[in-house]
Amino acid sequence: MVAIDDEMEFTKAIDQFFSVRGYEVHVALTGTSGIELVDYHNPDVVLVDLKLPGMDGDQVLQHVRRTHPQTKVIVITAYNDGGKTRDRLLSLGAFAHFDKPVSSLRELAETVKRAVTTHP
Amino acid sequence: MSVYSIAPLISALIFIGLGLFVLVSNRRSLTNVMFVLMCGTSFGWQISWTVLFSLPNPTLADMVVRIGYSSIIFIPIYHFHLFASFANRVREERPMILVSYVMGLVFLLLLWTTGSFIDGHHTYYWGYYPKAGLLHPVYLGLVNVLAFRLTYLLIIELRRPGLPPQRYQQVKYALIGFLFYFMVVSDFLVNYGVAFYPLGFIPGIISFGIFGYAIFRHHLLDIEVVIKRTVVFAGLVGSVVAVVSLVAFVSQDVLVHFVQIPKWLSNVFAAAIIAALYGPLRDWLTNVTDRYLFQKKYDYKDLLRKFTDEIIVGIKDLKQLVQTTVATLTETVKLDSCSLLLLNPDTRKYELVAAKGLNGQQLELEEQEPFITFLRETHEPIGRDGELGKVRFPRAVTDRLEQLRARLCLPLHIHQDLIGVLCLGKKKSDEEFTKEDLEDLRTVAKTLAIAVANAQQAVELAKTQAEAAQKEKLAVIGTLSAGINHEICNPLGIVKAQCEAFLLDVEDGILIGKSAQDLLDRTTTIMRGALKQIDRATAITQKLSNFAKPIKEATAQSVSIVQEIEEVLLLVGYDLKLEKIDVMKDIQPDLPPIVADRRQLQEVLFNIIRNAGQAIKPPGTIWVRAHTQGNDQVRVEIADTGGGIPPDKLGKIYDPFFTTKEPGKGTGLGLFIVRQIVERNKGRISLESTVGKGTTFFLDFPATKAVPQTASAGAS
Numbered sequence: 025m026v027a028i029d030d031e032m033e034f035t036k037a038i039d040q041f042f043s044v045r046g047y048e049v050h051v052a053l054t055g056t057s058g059i060e061l062v063d064y065h066n067p068d069v070v071l072v073d074l075k076l077p078g079m080d081g082d083q084v085l086q087h088v089r090r091t092h093p094q095t096k097v098i099v100i101t102a103y104n105d106g107g108k109t110r111d112r113l114l115s116l117g118a119f120a121h122f123d124k125p126v127s128s129l130r131e132l133a134e135t136v137k138r139a140v141t142t143h144p
Numbered sequence: 145m146s147v148y149s150i151a152p153l154i155s156a157l158i159f160i161g162l163g164l165f166v167l168v169s170n171r172r173s174l175t176n177v178m179f180v181l182m183c184g185t186s187f188g189w190q191i192s193w194t195v196l197f198s199l200p201n202p203t204l205a206d207m208v209v210r211i212g213y214s215s216i217i218f219i220p221i222y223h224f225h226l227f228a229s230f231a232n233r234v235r236e237e238r239p240m241i242l243v244s245y246v247m248g249l250v251f252l253l254l255l256w257t258t259g260s261f262i263d264g265h266h267t268y269y270w271g272y273y274p275k276a277g278l279l280h281p282v283y284l285g286l287v288n289v290l291a292f293r294l295t296y297l298l299i300i301e302l303r304r305p306g307l308p309p310q311r312y313q314q315v316k317y318a319l320i321g322f323l324f325y326f327m328v329v330s331d332f333l334v335n336y337g338v339a340f341y342p343l344g345f346i347p348g349i350i351s352f353g354i355f356g357y358a359i360f361r362h363h364l365l366d367i368e369v370v371i372k373r374t375v376v377f378a379g380l381v382g383s384v385v386a387v388v389s390l391v392a393f394v395s396q397d398v399l400v401h402f403v404q405i406p407k408w409l410s411n412v413f414a415a416a417i418i419a420a421l422y423g424p425l426r427d428w429l430t431n432v433t434d435r436y437l438f439q440k441k442y443d444y445k446d447l448l449r450k451f452t453d454e455i456i457v458g459i460k461d462l463k464q465l466v467q468t469t470v471a472t473l474t475e476t477v478k479l480d481s482c483s484l485l486l487l488n489p490d491t492r493k494y495e496l497v498a499a500k501g502l503n504g505q506q507l508e509l510e511e512q513e514p515f516i517t518f519l520r521e522t523h524e525p526i527g528r529d530g531e532l533g534k535v536r537f538p539r540a541v542t543d544r545l546e547q548l549r550a551r552l553c554l555p556l557h558i559h560q561d562l563i564g565v566l567c568l569g570k571k572k573s574d575e576e577f578t579k580e581d582l583e584d585l586r587t588v589a590k591t592l593a594i595a596v597a598n599a600q601q602a603v604e605l606a607k608t609q610a611e612a613a614q615k616e617k618l619a620v621i622g623t624l625s626a627g628i629n630h631e632i633c634n635p636l637g638i639v640k641a642q643c644e645a646f647l648l649d650v651e652d653g654i655l656i657g658k659s660a661q662d663l664l665d666r667t668t669t670i671m672r673g674a675l676k677q678i679d680r681a682t683a684i685t686q687k688l689s690n691f692a693k694p695i696k697e698a699t700a701q702s703v704s705i706v707q708e709i710e711e712v713l714l715l716v717g718y719d720l721k722l723e724k725i726d727v728m729k730d731i732q733p734d735l736p737p738i739v740a741d742r743r744q745l746q747e748v749l750f751n752i753i754r755n756a757g758q759a760i761k762p763p764g765t766i767w768v769r770a771h772t773q774g775n776d777q778v779r780v781e782i783a784d785t786g787g788g789i790p791p792d793k794l795g796k797i798y799d800p801f802f803t804t805k806e807p808g809k810g811t812g813l814g815l816f817i818v819r820q821i822v823e824r825n826k827g828r829i830s831l832e833s834t835v836g837k838g839t840t841f842f843l844d845f846p847a848t849k850a851v852p853q854t855a856s857a858g859a860s
Contacts, residue, residue, distance in 0.1 A: 033673055033677065038641065077722065129645055133648070
């Protein structure tokens with residue numbers, strides 16, 4: 025999987041958490057470098073923060089959906105706008121949506137697991 | 145009488161005239177007393193010489209010489225004492241004064257008992273003249289020591305910093321007068337056999353002329369009221385004599401040819417005329433002396449007018465206005481005391497807001513007390529002089545006058561509302577307030593009322609503006625929610641993720657088999673990370689609440705522009721980054737600090753940078769530059785690559801409520817407030833804008849050499 029977040033500490037936590045659970049994790053701090061990792065590793069799952077400097081989560085989502093249709097994209101947002109953003113992202117093809125701070129890591133882990141095992 | 149006696153006679157008369165004149169005035173002042181003594185001894189000297197030069201034979205010459213010299217001995221000593229007193233140095237100069245008096249007495253003794261000081265007389269073509277004895281040079285030494293010390297004292301006084309202009313003039317004339325008098329020492333040469341007619345009387349008279357001028361013009365001695373009363377008295381006596389003689393002449397000498405008038409009748413007639421003329425004549429004489437003799441000092445009507453026109457109307461700050469009014473009135477009208485009561489709209493009480501000569505007492509008058517009610521209802525002044533003095537006021541009113549040490553209280557009205565009371569104490573000259581005074585002061589009161597009302601409105605307006613500024617600030621903060629949310633939620637997210645990950649690792653048994661050291665390392669890392677993130681979130685909330693708090697009292701302090709720019713960028717930076725706007729900095733190292741209110745400066749930078757961000761259609765760049773400009777200016781430039789401001793809107797951008805932003809994005813008060821804050825902090829704001837290229841704001845502040853405040857001191 026590829027995790028993209030501009031918070032280095034956050035990506036570190038994600039990296040460690042999923043690595044010990046047997047995932048191959050690659051992290052990026054910007055949308056652009058994230059896309060490169062996606063193109064290179066062709067991951068099963070992409071975990072991306074919506075708000076990113078430069079290329080943002082929306083663009084990453086659209087790029088991945090276009091170029092890697094089998095890759096599942098999970099978007100994390102800090103927006104609390106009553107589900108509007110969530111609906112929009114899901115309609116754009118996001119596999120799942122998480123509020124920030126991530127409501128439950130356990131849930132995220134399960135979602136990632138679901139994403140990896142689900143085949144379109 | 146010899147012709148050579150004329151010169152000393154004239155100077156003797158001038159000296160005694162000026163001396164007598166000062167004598168009848170303030171005898172309590174040491175300076176005045178010493179001046180009279182100086183005049184007296186100068187008179188003694190010159191009148192003796194008048195006699196000496198006309199003596200037909202030498203039999204009496206030695207006697208007259210001794211009489212004359214008895215005066216001369218003390219002239220320099222009185223001089224010294226006079227100017228030491230004038231320069232307020234009597235205490236410091238006491239040893240010198242004492243020694244010189246003792247020496248004077250010794251010389252006096254020598255003069256009358258031996259020939260060692262004055263050894264008889266010379267005979268010159270103009271008459272007899274004292275001959276210097278062996279000890280005479282010692283006396284000359286004393287004269288010179290005193291003269292130089294005295295000149296030194298006066299020069300020191302003249303150079304004293306903060307010397308009032310009037311005092312400066314006094315000291316200047318005293319010094320010039322003395323230097324002329326010192327030229328009189330040339331007369332001592334004649335004591336040593338130089339056959340030159342003693343011309344010392346010339347500088348002597350000039351010096352007294354200067355003293356006289358300084359007394360009249362510059363209040364050198366405390367006698368002006370006496371001069372005035374003397375003139376008025378002389379005028380009145382003269383007129384009484386004139387009227388009586390005129391009436392007597394007309395009735396007894398002219399009319400006698402036609403009708404016999406008894407003498408008593410003409411006297412009654414004269415008395416009637418005098419009675420009728422007395423009042424108006426006295427007023428007229430007082431006015432004339434005021435106008436001609438004391439033009440500079442008593443012409444306060446002009447000053448009052450100027451005061452009304454310039455000061456009262458010109459001062460916008462209420463506190464300054466009331467202080468200046470009281471100070472200027474005290475100074476101009478020469479009052480013992482002066483005070484101003486203003487209605488406090490909140491408490492509905494009349495409070496003493498400014499006072500001179502009231503020993504700092506506090507006072508609040510109720511709206512309903514008789515003193516206030518009278519002024520409010522009648523619009524008339526309360527006073528004790530002239531016509532006003534005849535009104536019988538109840539005790540409650542006169543007690544207030546007493547308490548305010550006032551002889552005249554004028555109401556300050558705006559329409560029917562009594563907004564304050566102006567109280568004037570006794571004039572220093574003891575004169576009453578005349579009808580004319582009252583007219584002038586009424587004008588002052590009217591203007592003052594308007595000025596006070598305006599200043600009070602300005603205070604209200606400032607309050608409203610401060611509230612508007614606060615609203616604007618909160619509105620702008622609202623637009624920052626994304627960035628702030630990010631800065632707070634991210635740290636929380638990280639802490640949460642780290643903790644949860646650890647717990648899940650425990651639950652899932654991932655940590656089984658790890659060594660104690662491994663576990664310790666892991667938890668330590670989590671704790672450290674958590675602390676770091678908590679600090680980060682705390683910092684931003686502190687900055688934000690600091691910024692959002694209303695600024696109650698601006699405090700000028702030395703601030704570093706660089707640091708303030710960093711603080712502001714911390715608040716807006718992430719938002720700009722999200723909007724794909726780069727912020728580039730170009731800040732000159734060692735930029736000198738400026739003096740400003742830190743938070744106001746932050747508000748200014750915040751507003752302008754925020755505006756720049758909103759002007760840009762992403763992507764774009766904001767340049768923040770700071771450098772010195774000339775020797776003493778610091779310039780901050782904030783440039784954006786936005787759309788620029790069209791020329792027709794340039795003139796309006798500082799107008800309140802002018803905005804080109806969409807509703808909800810700004811109140812239109814941002815730049816209006818920015819400009820006010822910049823100017824309040826002694827800065828200037830300007831801008832350049834090109835449509836399609838962007839806008840650059842320039843902020844110029846005076847640089848200081850002080851050390852800037854540190855970051856920790858500012859955050860609190």
